Amino acid sequence: xxxxxxxxxxxxxxxxxxxxxxxxxxxxxxxxxxxxxxxxxxxxxxxxxxxxxxxxxxxxxxxxxxxxxxxxxxxxxxxxxxxxxxxxxxxxxxxxxxxxxxxxxxxxxxxxxxxxxxxxxxxxxxxxxxxxxxxxxxxxxxxxxxxxxxxxxxxxxxxxxxxxxxxxxxxxxxxxxxxxxxxxxxxxxxxxxxxxxxxxxxxxxxxxxxxxxxxxxxxxxxxxxxxxxxxxxxxxxxxxxxxxxxxxxxxxxxxxxxxxxxxxxxxxxxxxxxxxxxxxxxxxxxxxxxxxxxxxxxxxxxxxxxxxxxxxxxxxxxxxxxxxxxxxxxxxxxxxxxxxxxxxxxxxxxxxxxxxxxxxxxxxxxxxxxxxxxxxxxxxxxxxxxxxxxxxxxxxxxxxxxx
Numbered sequence: 001x002x003x004x005x006x007x008x009x010x011x012x013x014x015x016x017x018x019x020x021x022x023x024x025x026x027x028x029x030x031x032x033x034x035x036x037x038x039x040x041x042x043x044x045x046x047x048x049x050x051x052x053x054x055x056x057x058x059x060x061x062x063x064x065x066x067x068x069x070x071x072x073x074x075x076x077x078x079x080x081x082x083x084x085x086x087x088x089x090x091x092x093x094x095x096x097x098x099x100x101x102x103x104x105x106x107x108x109x110x111x112x113x114x115x116x117x118x119x120x121x122x123x124x125x126x127x128x129x130x131x132x133x134x135x136x137x138x139x140x141x142x143x144x145x146x147x148x149x150x151x152x153x154x155x156x157x158x159x160x161x162x163x164x165x166x167x168x169x170x171x172x173x174x175x176x177x178x179x180x181x182x183x184x185x186x187x188x189x190x191x192x193x194x195x196x197x198x199x200x201x202x203x204x205x206x207x208x209x210x211x212x213x214x215x216x217x218x219x220x221x222x223x224x225x226x227x228x229x230x231x232x233x234x235x236x237x238x239x240x241x242x243x244x245x246x247x248x249x250x251x252x253x254x255x256x257x258x259x260x261x262x263x264x265x266x267x268x269x270x271x272x273x274x275x276x277x278x279x280x281x282x283x284x285x286x287x288x289x290x291x292x293x294x295x296x297x298x299x300x301x302x303x304x305x306x307x308x309x310x311x312x313x314x315x316x317x318x319x320x321x322x323x324x325x326x327x328x329x330x331x332x333x334x335x336x337x338x339x340x341x342x343x344x345x346x347x348x349x350x351x352x353x354x355x356x357x358x359x360x361x362x363x364x365x366x367x368x369x370x371x372x373x374x375x376x377x378x379x380x381x382x383x384x385x386x387x388x389x390x391x392x393x394x395x396x397x398x399x400x401x402x403x
Contacts, residue, residue, distance in 0.1 A: 007134060009053040011109040013100060014046040014126070016073070017092045018116050019083045020061030024219055029064055029116055033224055034231050039064060041119035043071040049126040052112060058096045076100065089113065090199055097191065111191050113200060118185035119227055120214040120234070129186040132206040139203025141188040143210045144180035148173050180207060183215045235378075236392070242375045243396045244357050248339035250286065250393060251326060251352070252386065254297035254304040254315070256345035257362055260382030271301050274382055280311055282390025287312060289397060292333045296322050298348050323351040343389060344369060345381050360389060 018039050022028040030037040039057065046055040057068035058076040060083035065075045076096045081087070093113055101107045110133070112126060125143055133141035151163035161167065164179060186208070187200050194202065213234070216227050255261055258279060264272040286293060295308050300318035308315035319325050330337055338357035342349070345365045353359035353372045361373035364380035375392075379385040 007051075007109050007130075009051050012051055012053050012112060012130065013097075013106070013108040013110070014049070014052045014055045014112040014114055015076070015093055015096045016042055016046065016055070016057045016068075016114045016116050017078075017089055017096075018057055018059045018061070018064050018068075019078065019087075020059065020064060021083065021085070023085065025221060025223075028218060029061075030067055031224065033119055033218075033227060037067045038119055038218060038224075039067055039116040040071050042114050042116040042121055043068060043073045045121045045123050046112070046114055046126060047072055048123040049130075050123070051127045051130045053108070054106075056096060056100060057116075058092050074100075074104075093200075094195070094198065097195070108191055111189050111194060113187040113189070115184055115186075115217070117218045118183060118216065119218065120216050120230055121183075121185045122214055125183075125208070125210050125214060126186055128210070129188050129206075129208040132208040133188045133190075136204075136206040138206035139190050139193050140201050141206040141208060142201070143183045143186040143208050145183055145210055145212045145215045147179045147181040148176070180209070183210050184217050185210070185215070236395075239375055239392050240396050240399065242358065243341065243392060244339045246339075246397055246400075247291070247341050247358065247393050249292040249294075249330060249333055249335040250341045250343070250389070251294050251296060251329070251356075252343040253345060253349050254295050254308070254317070255299050256365075256381040257343050258295075258304070258307065258382065258386055260380065261345070261364075262382075271303055273303055273307075275307055276382055276384045276387065278384050279386035279390070282387040282394075283311055283313065285394050286390055289394070291393070291397070292335060294329055296325055296329070296352070298322070321351075322348065323355055326352050326355065341389070341393065343377075343386070 018029040029039045043055060046052055054074060056074040056076050058078045059065050060078045060080060068075050076099045078092060082092050082095055093111065097111065110130065112130065129141045129143045150165050152160045153163050155161045189200055213230060216230055218224060218227060258275050259273040262274060294314040294316065296316045296319055297304050298319055305315045305317050316325055330340060337355050340356040341358045341360055342352045342356040343360045344353050345362045347366055347368055349369060358374055359372050360375045360377065361370050362377050362381040362385040370376060377385045377388050379388045
């Protein structure tokens with residue numbers, strides 16, 4: 001093995017083939033998954049990969065092209081001859097490289113081939129596969145997961161025979177030679193070698209072992225359901241990792257967090273707000289664990305205090321400058337701001353969000369506030385955002401360690 005080389009990300013291009021036709025799952029590449037079109041997940045991972053300079057989608061489809069552009073990818077218009085069922089991926093990649101060089105004046109050193117049917121692919125998987133090629137001075141690289149199963153096929157008489165094993169010998173898993181299966185997600189190749197060989201596995205091939213929970217391909221309708229569940233669990237674990245270890249206090253704004261930020265005013269001037277009943281159950285669980293919690297709100301109307309009183313929460317309302325009040329309350333609890341979770345939604349929460357160790361914002365927070373959120377909840381204010389946070393904090397407390 002010769003010495004490994006360093007490759008500038010500007011010389012690394014990712015190409016995501018995505019044709020409009022799909023027989024098994026019509027319009028597969030733009031079907032919604034986790035609130036976004038399927039292809040958007042792969043584009044996002046590619047753009048977040050530190051070792052990738054530019055990302056292109058090769059497609060024959062106007063809708064897919066539009067999604068790609070909105071997600072920040074360049075688009076290569078794929079001719080109809082390369083968009084049929086029989087068209088090889090390599091032909092699409094070769095056409096993309098030719099087009100990128102002609103239109104962009106760019107011939108990269110490395111080509112990263114990504115499949116948009118693998119939405120759980122993480123930026124680390126892309127960077128890791130590129131690094132495997134570079135560090136091992138290989139010509140090509142592929143993402144794989146460990147494979148521990150026995151494969152079978154039928155012989156000429158129709159009887160089952162082992163492919164990767166002798167059926168007369170059943171070794172224990174730990175005694176078998178480790179095998180791998182392609183994830184179908186990430187392939188990397190040196191461009192000059194690919195242009196000559198015209199296939200993705202020329203020369204020496206490095207393997208990058210991907211975590212098994214990120215290996216899932218979308219081919220059938222049920223695959224979307226499974227991917228959504230895996231994605232939700234991945235996001236939950238990521239959210240837990242963002243919380244303090246452990247959280248020692250939770251402080252919340254009221255309007256826009258407990259409520260949907262609307263107010264109902266009757267002819268007498270009496271104000272009412274909408275709250276989510278599920279929040280109360282989540283809060284009761286945290287109260288039972290003795291976790292200090294409070295609400296600090298600028299609103300002088302007592303409606304928030306009335307709701308908090310029913311929930312058994314201290315409510316400091318009519319507060320113009322929240323930060324001194326927050327710090328004073330934390331000092332009274334003997335809690336450091338670094339171990340505190342603060343939940344807000346608007347600009348009057350900015351100072352508090354900046355002061356604590358874990359700033360949390362609701363899904364529909366003001367853009368300036370959302371940018372500060374270490375953790376952005378999936379739920380908007382008044383629609384279970386408090387319950388979502390309570391469930392996460394309870395899970396963090398149950399873990400006893402950093403998730």
